Amino acid sequence: MEATAVIKALGALAQEHRLAVFRLLVQAGPEGLPAGALAEALGVPASSMSFHLAQLAHAGLVLQRRQSRSIIYSADYGAMNLLMGYLTENCCGGASCAPDAACPPVLSPAKPLHSPRKDVA
Amino acid sequence: MEATAVIKALGALAQEHRLAVFRLLVQAGPEGLPAGALAEALGVPASSMSFHLAQLAHAGLVLQRRQSRSIIYSADYGAMNLLMGYLTENCCGGASCAPDAACPPVLSPAKPLHSPRKDVA
DNA sequence: TTGATATTTCCATAATCATCGAATCATGGA
DNA sequence: TCCATGATTCGATGATTATGGAAATATCAA
Numbered sequence A, B: 001m002e003a004t005a006v007i008k009a010l011g012a013l014a015q016e017h018r019l020a021v022f023r024l025l026v027q028a029g030p031e032g033l034p035a036g037a038l039a040e041a042l043g044v045p046a047s048s049m050s051f052h053l054a055q056l057a058h059a060g061l062v063l064q065r066r067q068s069r070s071i072i073y074s075a076d077y078g079a080m081n082l083l084m085g086y087l088t089e090n091c092c093g094g095a096s097c098a099p100d101a102a103c104p105p106v107l108s109p110a111k112p113l114h115s116p117r118k119d120v121a
Numbered sequence C: 001t002t003g004a005t006a007t008t009t010c011c012a013t014a015a016t017c018a019t020c021g022a023a024t025c026a027t028g029g030a
Numbered sequence D: 001t002c003c004a005t006g007a008t009t010c011g012a013t014g015a016t017t018a019t020g021g022a023a024a025t026a027t028c029a030a
Helices: A003-013 A016-028 A035-042 A046-058 A076-087 B003-013 B016-028 B035-042 B044-059 B077-088
Strands: A063-066 A070-075 B062-067 B070-075
Touching: A003 A016, A003 A046, A003 A076, A003 B003, A003 B044, A016 A035, A016 A046, A016 A070, A016 B003, A016 B077, A035 A070, A046 A063, A046 A070, A046 B062, A070 B077, A076 B016, A076 B077, B003 B044, B003 B077, B016 B035, B016 B044, B016 B070, B035 B044, B035 B070, B044 B062, B044 B070
Parallel strands: none
Antiparallel strands: A063 A070, B062 B070
8 A cells, every 4th residue: 555545545534524434334344334324324415425435435445336226335444454554564663662562563452552661751 | 532533643644744754753663753854854844844743743643752952753652553443443343244354453464354255345 | 142953833825625505317116 | 208216416615734934932052
């Protein structure tokens, strides 16, 4: 994933409604949700929602497929993984950045990427 | 981490220079880098870099400390973890979203969050 | 205090982005 | 074909954001 794609993806998520939509889709799973349901869920006019969904799709964060009259949107989990991988890539120059924590990115709250060292704050 | 903080963080990263700075800092590790070095590394005027660093700091993504005449910036790894956790929270409604992949977010390329199912694409 | 260095603040300009009603397009049933 | 439904495109408006030079602030050394 290159920088311009990452910027586009981050910019797409950096907006109230789009962030909410993306999370709904992440939680909805691969089956996704139709545009109308998303608009109603967030209380946003259809034309506005369409604009935001287009942004997310153009950023490669969501997939769309038509099902009869509805257009179903779903999260692109692969893109999400690439995005987060880009941010943590080569963390701490590849060296162990903290004596007690592994550098390879792990999102689980129980195993944070690493804790800042005291001598830094 | 609440939505407004996440939006601020994502918005801060959704800009060419700021994304580049953040990655430099992530790779630099907890020791961080002075503002001047960042400006020079990216070929950006000092005043512009200062603006971008302020954005990152205000978004809670970087820490700053003064060291003599320099101001040293470093990545806030805790914030980064919270940010990514927010995006993947309650993925697929907590249910196993793919029969062969675990849902808890894992960034390692070898163990992606999960793969989209064929019947979805 | 004077001078040099490092960084930030101020300011005006230009560019990008969000909103939403109205019009348009696509689909499917009667 | 006609109509209803679901969604997108168009267009004007208002708001936010990026840029960089000049001036101001902070630190340190002599």
